[in-house]
Amino acid sequence: MAHEQGIEVEMVGAAGGVAGWRHARRQAGYAVSVLLVITLIALLVGAVAAGLQARRDEARSADVLLIVAPALPSPALIDHAFEIYRRRYAPGVIIVGAGSEALRVALLERGAPEGTLQAARPTEATVVALQEVARSARSAGAASALIVGDPAEMLLWLKIVGDNGLSAYGAPPRGVAPGPVALLRASGQYWRYALIQR
Numbered sequence: 001m002a003h004e005q006g007i008e009v010e011m012v013g014a015a016g017g018v019a020g021w022r023h024a025r026r027q028a029g030y031a032v033s034v035l036l037v038i039t040l041i042a043l044l045v046g047a048v049a050a051g052l053q054a055r056r057d058e059a060r061s062a063d064v065l066l067i068v069a070p071a072l073p074s075p076a077l078i079d080h081a082f083e084i085y086r087r088r089y090a091p092g093v094i095i096v097g098a099g100s101e102a103l104r105v106a107l108l109e110r111g112a113p114e115g116t117l118q119a120a121r122p123t124e125a126t127v128v129a130l131q132e133v134a135r136s137a138r139s140a141g142a143a144s145a146l147i148v149g150d151p152a153e154m155l156l157w158l159k160i161v162g163d164n165g166l167s168a169y170g171a172p173p174r175g176v177a178p179g180p181v182a183l184l185r186a187s188g189q190y191w192r193y194a195l196i197q198r
Helices: 002-054 075-086 100-109 126-139 151-163 180-197
Strands: 064-068 092-096 117-119 144-148 167-170
Touching: 002 151, 002 180, 064 075, 064 126, 064 151, 075 100, 075 144, 092 100, 092 126, 100 117, 126 151, 144 151, 151 167, 151 180
Parallel strands: 064 092, 064 144, 092 117, 144 167
Antiparallel strands: none
């Protein structure tokens, strides 16, 4: 009898363990699902915000013109950067990003005087370079910056410059509408910076 009771207790204990394990798995699955939904919503909200900012032209006078150059600056970005430079919105021009030297050369070829353009050391870490340039400009007395760059990434560039003490305004190239993939990628970059790199 005692032996049978021992077997019963073991079976009940095993059943309880299995039930507890199943409950834990269900809870973990629920938590992962909630996390995925929150991530998806955040990406979509970021993509919408990036899309809205990509269409907003805030060109105005500022203390410094910051041009963010990707590794291969597009003709539209080069033309727009030169047009903004030509209108003299800012006394100083600083070019950052992986394509900073290529963009500087392109602007010189279009007629920009050599002494008016300052290109930061080309780097793949554009976020870090832009942070350093913004801090340096602020230390030199600048209070505002006009940013020219890829439309999809403008929201990120504005946040970085704003986080480093400058009033930031965006002037993306006109007529360049980023697609959904570019906006989702830009949203991911924005949230990564906002949550981790700041």
